[in-house]
Amino acid sequence: MSFQERKKKIVSAVNEAGSLSVFQLSEKLSMSPATIRRDLGDISDEGLLIRTHGGAMKVDDPVLTSFTGKSGSNENNKEAIGKLAAAFVQDGDIIFLDCGSTVFKMCRHLKNRNRLKVITNSLPVLAELFDAPGISINLIGGEFDKQRQAVHGERAVQHIDQYHAQKAFIGVDGLSAEKGLTAHSELEATITSAFVRNANEIFLLCDSSKIGKDSYIRFGSLAMIHKLITDKDLDNQINAAFREKGLEVVKG
Amino acid sequence: MSFQERKKKIVSAVNEAGSLSVFQLSEKLSMSPATIRRDLGDISDEGLLIRTHGGAMKVDDPVLTSFTGKSGSNENNKEAIGKLAAAFVQDGDIIFLDCGSTVFKMCRHLKNRNRLKVITNSLPVLAELFDAPGISINLIGGEFDKQRQAVHGERAVQHIDQYHAQKAFIGVDGLSAEKGLTAHSELEATITSAFVRNANEIFLLCDSSKIGKDSYIRFGSLAMIHKLITDKDLDNQINAAFREKGLEVVKG
């Protein structure tokens, strides 16, 4: 039985029972407690259940479901990218978090950081992180865009320009060695540009499906980016092309 | 049974009973009093209940009631006030909406307005109104306060000062003819003051339980207010005193 099979069984068993111990699961699935523990660790990292001492309980999110990110394409790869990216965030950091589903995936892996300051225009990010005890959030003000569930516009850019962060985690709609960073919305492009010019280190989170494709607004070059964080499916030739241009690529 | 499970049981038991002693909980959950005390300490640190000598009681204003916050005391009166206040909002208006449970109650009655512009620092307000087709929202930026689920601070005040609205709908923690408007948080007081100085017409929403009582920060006089919107239980003498001072009172 593979991990993926077990994962589904574990999640549904825990959801049904409310909570189960490692030993109950171990018996139910005929697996050793060590394996169950590993599984539970992985699953709770994804937020599908809550790890407890001795077992796990189901996650009941009575809250905030209206703002939690919509799940779309390339779910697993985005999840992996989020986890990778989160590893670059340390306690005490001040970071910009863009709106966008891949950046949103980072959040769940940031919840136990301490003294972390997050500056964001994304409501899903806020909803995910606002109750984390070690994180304080600075919300960017301006016009609220209901499509993107984020704040945009002139006022938002002004707001960002008044801050400086050590690291910025951003997303794009297209990325290629030739055209650089592209977006399909002027609003998003201006916000992302503002993040870039006010942070020391820029991390671009971009799953392989967007790489090699261009959207219609060009708003930045590869030179702006310090690290590209992407997934295991990135084409090797493209990867080589990026590296040749001096871009550091982190591949899941 | 893990702490996480107990925590849920304790919180719901205390919320149901209103208050419980350490020993009642100890017996109910078959745990030693020492463990219950530790749990209560942790839980009250999160603000999910209030620690008392000998036990714990439920928190009146549940901190984490999600963004769609259902509020606590005087529910019906607040609901009525909200409806009354909403009647003063017309299509095409630009309005400030404060954070606070009474102002939040207005929102439900605003959803079908057209060309309405709402400027707010309250996440519950945003959550309630963001999908209304006729309403555009300007979110005030700044430090996010997880307790109040709203944005506060210096930056937020600057933001507000860049806008002007026809009407402001605000709340207070205490109101009396003698001391005027009072609040129990500096943060809230400065935000409310900013709304007041940048709007033409100020509507104060305040249920009768807060009238005649003073909180500890005085931040405004009755003269600032154009209309007080309150409930049917307002004492007639106090009502008369307000009117004598030139305050227009709308009573439910």
Next chain:
DNA sequence: CTAAATTTGATCAAAAATAATCAAATATGA
């Protein structure tokens, strides 16, 4: 106000659970 009773928080040792490590088993791929 003082004294008795109760409650608490701190400390400690035992028990339980975990993470880390390693070797065997299994799967993967050239």
Next chain:
DNA sequence: TCATATTTGATTATTTTTGATCAAATTTAG
């Protein structure tokens, strides 16, 4: 096929949790 990588289960050291004890703090009663 063989070599390599991944997954699993056992072992062990570490961490977490728990209940008991006791001095200090708080409440209650006189």
